[in-house]
Amino acid sequence: MNALRLPLGMRDLYAHEVSLREDVAAAIRSSVREAGYTPVTTPAFEYEDVVARGLGMLDLRELVRFVEPTTGRICVVRPDITAQIARLVATRLKGEPTPLRLCYEGSVVRVPRDRSRPRRQLAQAGVELVGVGAPAGDAEVIALAARAVARAGLGSFLVELADGSLAAAALAEIDPSAHESIRERLAEKDRDGLDRALGAARAPAKARRVLEALPDLWGDASVLARARRTLRTEAARAALAGLEAVAAALDRTDLRASIAFDLGEVRGWGYYTGVRFSILAEGPGVAVASGGRYDTLLGRYGRDERATGFAIDMESLELARDRKGA
Amino acid sequence: MARRSSDSEAGRRSRPLRRGTEGAGATDASTPPLSVALPKGRLLEALEPLLRSAGLPTAILRQPGRALLRDDPRGGYRYLLLKPDDVPTYVEHGTCEVGFVGRDVLMERGHDLYCPVDLGVGRCRIVLAGPAHGRPPPAQPRVATKYVNVTQSWFAARGQPMHLIALSGSVELAPLSGLADLVVDIVETGETLRQNHLAVLETICDVSAVMVVNRSALKLRRARILPLIRSVRAASRT
Missing domain, CATH: 3.40.190.10 (Periplasmic binding protein-like II)
Known part of the structure; x- marks a missing residue:
C-alpha cells in the first residue's frame, strides 16, 4: 500500500464525505446564485508569470510548479482563484459591462510551510464583484458570505473587518529591507518584538507611532474611536472612514452576526487595497471565509476596475459546522 | 465571542444587531474552560511561578504524577502537558486556545500564531x-x-x-x-x-518563553484571553 500512498496533505473523499461537501457547496451555491452571481470555472494551472502579475511576489516554497515541456515556460498549480478571475474579466469578459457578479467553486493548492497543517489542496467557493466600489460593494459581499455560511449550517460566527492600508502607509516610510520583519511582528501582535524591529530599522517617529499602536487596535467598534484618537495620519483617517462606512452599510443589510475590527491585520494576499474581512467560528482554528477589496488587481491585467470578493474554505466550514452539532 | 443561538437556523433569523464582542461569554457558567498548551520539563518549571503570579491556577500542575491532561478543579482552565515541539501544533489547530513555548521552537518550525508576550523566563x-x-x-x-x-x-x-x-x-x-x-x-x-x-x-x-494564541480564538474568546494576555504581560515585567 505504501507504494500507492498520496502526497502529504492530499486526500480522497468518499460517500458521506462527498455528501457533506455537496450539501455545504449546494447551500453556498444557492445563496450566491440567488444574489445574481454567474458561475465561472478557471483552469487548474496557469503560467506562473501570469499568476504572479496579480499575486505579486509569490513565495516559491508555497507553490507547486513545473516546466511545460512544449514551451519551457513555468506553470503553477493555482494557489488562488481571484487572480485568475481578474485575468478572465480583463480578457474574455472585457466587453462585458460592470457590475460583474461572478462565483466559483474549485480547489487551490498551497504547500504549507510548517508541518502542523499539512493541508495542500484547499476546496473553495467564492465570489468576485467587479465594478462596485466601497462601501456598497463590500457590504454586499460580506453580507452574502455571512448568508452563505449560515445557510450551510454555521450557527454562530464573528465577522471581522480589517484594513491593511494603515500598516502599508506607515511601512512606506521605512527602509524596505526591514518590512518583512516588521510585518511578521505585526502579524504576531508581538509588541516587544515590533518595538525592537522598528528601532533596528530607524523608523521615523510618525510611522513608528502608527505601527506601535496597531497590535492593540482590535476588538469591538470602540477600536475605531480609540484609533482615531491615537492615529492622526491621513492614511489612518481614510482607513477608519472606510471601515466605518462599510460597517454602516452592513447595518442596512440582513447581516445579524457580531462585527469586530482588527486594524493590525497584515496577513493575506498582497492585492488587497481596502477593507478586508474574515468570518471566524469555533472549531477549525482558522478563518471559515475571508476576502476583501482589491481595486488595483484588475488594472494589472489591463482593465481598470474596482472589485471585491471572498472565498469560503470548505473544510474549515465543515469543521466549524460539526463543532456546532449542525 | 460570537453570540450563540439555540436555534439551528441561527444567523439567518432576525436578531438585534450588536456591535462588539466584549464581555460576551466571559462570565457565562457554561463557557468551556480555556485550554492551555504547556511544554513538559525544564521550561515548565521556569514558567510555573510566572503563570501563578499572572493569576493562572497552577496547583494542579505541581501535583505529582504523569497525567498529561490536567483540569483545574474550578473549571476555568484545562492544561495539556506536551512535548515542547508540539505546543504550536496544538494551538494552531485550535485544540488549545493558548500556549507557552520557547521561541527556539517557533523559529525552527514556522507558525501562524499570535505571539503577544515574551515572558523573559527560560532564557x-x-x-x-x-x-x-x-x-x-x-x-x-x-x-x-x-x-x-x-x-x-x-x-x-x-x-x-x-x-x-x-x-x-x-x-x-x-x-x-x-x-x-x-x-x-x-x-x-x-x-x-x-x-x-x-x-x-x-x-x-x-x-525565552513566549505566549502564543490561536488566531481565531483570540477574537472569538476575547473577553477571556485579552485579560490573560494583560496579566501575563504584567507578571513578566515584575
Missing part, C-alpha cells in the same frame, strides 16, 4: 559551538544540530557553505565522536558544552 541562547581546543574547523564544516532551519538560514545569510547533519538530541556528542566539526544548539549556562569539551563560537540568537 537561553542558540549558539554555534565547536571543540574548545584543537584545530579550527574546515572551510566547509559539518554542522550537527536539531535546529535544521535556523542553522541553514544563519549560514546562508553569511554566505558560508557547510554540510548539515540533522540530529534529534545529544548534539554535543557529534564533535566528540567525529560525526561533525561544529554544533548549533541551545544553551542555558553552557555547562553541558563545557563538560563535553565544547566552547561557544558565536551566539545566533537569544530565546
Whole structure:
C-alpha cells in the first residue's frame, strides 16, 4: 500500500464525505446564485508569470510548479482563484459591462510551510464583484458570505473587518529591507518584538507611532474611536472612514452576526487595497471565509476596475459546522 | 465571542444587531474552560511561578504524577502537558486556545500564531559551538544540530557553505565522536558544552518563553484571553 500512498496533505473523499461537501457547496451555491452571481470555472494551472502579475511576489516554497515541456515556460498549480478571475474579466469578459457578479467553486493548492497543517489542496467557493466600489460593494459581499455560511449550517460566527492600508502607509516610510520583519511582528501582535524591529530599522517617529499602536487596535467598534484618537495620519483617517462606512452599510443589510475590527491585520494576499474581512467560528482554528477589496488587481491585467470578493474554505466550514452539532 | 443561538437556523433569523464582542461569554457558567498548551520539563518549571503570579491556577500542575491532561478543579482552565515541539501544533489547530513555548521552537518550525508576550523566563541562547581546543574547523564544516532551519538560514545569510547533519538530541556528542566539526544548539549556562569539551563560537540568537494564541480564538474568546494576555504581560515585567 505504501507504494500507492498520496502526497502529504492530499486526500480522497468518499460517500458521506462527498455528501457533506455537496450539501455545504449546494447551500453556498444557492445563496450566491440567488444574489445574481454567474458561475465561472478557471483552469487548474496557469503560467506562473501570469499568476504572479496579480499575486505579486509569490513565495516559491508555497507553490507547486513545473516546466511545460512544449514551451519551457513555468506553470503553477493555482494557489488562488481571484487572480485568475481578474485575468478572465480583463480578457474574455472585457466587453462585458460592470457590475460583474461572478462565483466559483474549485480547489487551490498551497504547500504549507510548517508541518502542523499539512493541508495542500484547499476546496473553495467564492465570489468576485467587479465594478462596485466601497462601501456598497463590500457590504454586499460580506453580507452574502455571512448568508452563505449560515445557510450551510454555521450557527454562530464573528465577522471581522480589517484594513491593511494603515500598516502599508506607515511601512512606506521605512527602509524596505526591514518590512518583512516588521510585518511578521505585526502579524504576531508581538509588541516587544515590533518595538525592537522598528528601532533596528530607524523608523521615523510618525510611522513608528502608527505601527506601535496597531497590535492593540482590535476588538469591538470602540477600536475605531480609540484609533482615531491615537492615529492622526491621513492614511489612518481614510482607513477608519472606510471601515466605518462599510460597517454602516452592513447595518442596512440582513447581516445579524457580531462585527469586530482588527486594524493590525497584515496577513493575506498582497492585492488587497481596502477593507478586508474574515468570518471566524469555533472549531477549525482558522478563518471559515475571508476576502476583501482589491481595486488595483484588475488594472494589472489591463482593465481598470474596482472589485471585491471572498472565498469560503470548505473544510474549515465543515469543521466549524460539526463543532456546532449542525 | 460570537453570540450563540439555540436555534439551528441561527444567523439567518432576525436578531438585534450588536456591535462588539466584549464581555460576551466571559462570565457565562457554561463557557468551556480555556485550554492551555504547556511544554513538559525544564521550561515548565521556569514558567510555573510566572503563570501563578499572572493569576493562572497552577496547583494542579505541581501535583505529582504523569497525567498529561490536567483540569483545574474550578473549571476555568484545562492544561495539556506536551512535548515542547508540539505546543504550536496544538494551538494552531485550535485544540488549545493558548500556549507557552520557547521561541527556539517557533523559529525552527514556522507558525501562524499570535505571539503577544515574551515572558523573559527560560532564557537561553542558540549558539554555534565547536571543540574548545584543537584545530579550527574546515572551510566547509559539518554542522550537527536539531535546529535544521535556523542553522541553514544563519549560514546562508553569511554566505558560508557547510554540510548539515540533522540530529534529534545529544548534539554535543557529534564533535566528540567525529560525526561533525561544529554544533548549533541551545544553551542555558553552557555547562553541558563545557563538560563535553565544547566552547561557544558565536551566539545566533537569544530565546525565552513566549505566549502564543490561536488566531481565531483570540477574537472569538476575547473577553477571556485579552485579560490573560494583560496579566501575563504584567507578571513578566515584575
